[in-house]
Amino acid sequence: MARLTKKQKEALAKIEKGKLYSVDEASALIKDVTNTKFDSSVDIAVRLGVDPRKANQMVRGVVSLPHGTGKDMKVLALVTPDKEAEAKEAGADYVGLDEYLDKIKSGWTDVDVIITMPSVMGKLGPLGRVLGPRGLMPNPKTGTVTMDVAKAVTEVKAGKIDFKVDKTGIVHAAIGKASFSADKIAGNANELLTTLIKLKPTTAKGVYVKSIFMSSTMSPSIAVDPKIG
Template structure:
């Protein structure tokens, strides 16, 4: 492990060992323990009592954070010519079809979210090897495959995020920036966690939410009381 700086040691000392914080306390503390010199992201990691290898225990969903993520999300709209104007008006950063499909085929993935139409999905299939590992493949369940392209683009720009449990049973999500007021960090966290609670698979037995940690880029993790979100 790299040697901690004086500032990092001071930050780590503010997080009491073995203490479980409530969401309000964590949302304030995560700002105090930030040591990055930039506006770091605030992230939440939720360990779930599910087995992601089983299809009936997969947890995936979308949530619209009330205060957005604080990040300028770059959106590519892969649409037919008749949808280009509305995609641009809704705020898509890149709009088109064949020329962008070719760029992706050549390895270009400089976007955060891709929105497309059902009729275009057939063309995206062969690009799964490029888009899949980067989490960029559009999905009807996340609202990124739709005929209402303008609405999908606007929602993503406003703070709608897609989350999915990883192979270790953990959900990772960015819920804001350290420059946010503590109340806004808390409200975004509550929105995500309450959405997660509604997605508990019926096949999952025992404790559903095993642990919750909040952190910022390069900061220590702050343990959150799982009962504070029920």
């Protein structure tokens, strides 16, 4: 086991062992235990009482974080020529179609989100093996397959993220940066958690939100009280 540095020991000492913190407490504490020289991402991991192997217990959705992600999201708009100006004006970083499809076929995936139109999805099908594992395949459920390309681009740039429960029943999401105020971190965390609660499958039995942990890049994790609603 790797030995802890002095800063890591100091950070751990600030977290009370066995305590479940409120979202507000955790959001303030995360700033106190983050010691990186760069602006760390703040992440949240929520363990749900669902069986992701069952289609009717797959939890997936989108949420617009009120204070944004703190990250400049790189957006690729795969659109027909008549939609290119609209996508560029909305702030898409890359706009086009066939030339970007060819780049993706060659292994290029240097973007955070891909937005496209229903008529283009047929061309993206063969690229599923490249885009799927990276979470980049557009999906109507997340608003990334739409005729209103400008709105979709604007929302992503403003802090809209999508999330999906993984095979172990955990939802991971980045909810901001350590440079955010504690209030902004808490606001984003509460927005995500509220959205998750609304998405509880009717077939899920027992405790839905089993555990919540908040952490930043290289920081120890903070246990958050899962009794949030």
